[in-house]
Amino acid sequence: MADKTFTLRIITPERLFFEGEAEMVEFNTTEGEIGVYPGHIPLTVIVKPGILRIHEKEGVRIAALHSGFAEILPEGISVLAEVVEWPDEIDEKRANEALTRAQDRLKVKTENLDIARAETALQRAIARINVLK
């Protein structure tokens, strides 16, 4: 299995984040975490905040992938990401602050709380912190 590779392209509106050969890619989707090997059936999934693991021949690279969607084809994956960051681009202090802020907001249940938004913020903060670990 591991000798086969496929093309992974991660594109954001501002830049081409990653383009290269990978043996396996893992990330989080609305339906749960998935790992994709070459030869996958065509599938479009929606990305949820989480860790992106790119298994290359030389090793594993990780990044925080926050939102967007992925188009999986047998010969490659295109991830159209709105926000994605390498570990060295993440501000740890800000991520920790965001985490406590989101937790507080979920704890104190005020009336017009946007739960979905607070949860996404929480997930994003967790993804960032996990990537740094």
Add this chain to the structure above:
Amino acid sequence: MASMRDIKRRKSSIQGTQQITKAMKLVSTVKLQRARANAEKSQNYFDSMYRTVNSILARVGHIEHRYLTPATSQRKAVVVITSNRGLAGGYNSNVVKLVTKNDDFKKEDLDIYAIGNKGRDALSRYGYTIKEDLPDVIELPSYAEASALAARLLESYEAGEIGEIYLAYTFFKNTVSHEPRLMKLLPVEVEPEAESEAQAVMNFEPEDIEALDMIIPKYISSLIYGGLMEAVASENGARMQAMDNATSNAEEMIDKLSLQYNRARQGSITQELTEIIAGAEAIS
């Protein structure tokens, strides 16, 4: 004939103007290069986005979906992207004309989301409703702002306040040619040719309709962001051209005035000479 002093004054004033237009041309050339590089970098994303959305729509066919079927409201929203500064030739007025000269648009039924001061000023003068005024967005276009605007537009669309959403911007063909364009954002229309060439069957997780709910807002944001990038590049391209024309016009005027000045100088010398000669003859 104007006096030598008048001509000289006029010439130096034009020279001053020429220096300004020359400097502005240089500035917009540099800005254009940067804007163009940015636009190219983001191009990839929009191409993929457009392809994906089209293939999804081609696959799901004509389903009942709030983003695909025409809404009941008569009101239309137009996002008008212009610049904050003038001196860019016809750049701003061409975009404004897309809205004012369009027969499908009725003034009373339009909500204008103005990005850029120039478009806002012109349209409010014509009596259009300016729903939102976002002059800062064009200064430093960011994806976050584009998607925030898209979210607000979708909210009004879902609330039934508006039935259609358009984007008026300038497409950057190349450095010398820019094309004002009006694009329909919602309801999304599938291009007939894309439908026929739909390739391998695509699966969705979650289901088609849910996936569309999540992908279409991203699609709209990316179109608005793409429009912004193109508009910034076009603005600087247009200004560069306008300033180039202004500089060469000034050059022409200076040449003409130099000629006039020299002629006037020659005339005054000749006159003085004749006066001296006449004076000398009178004495002898």
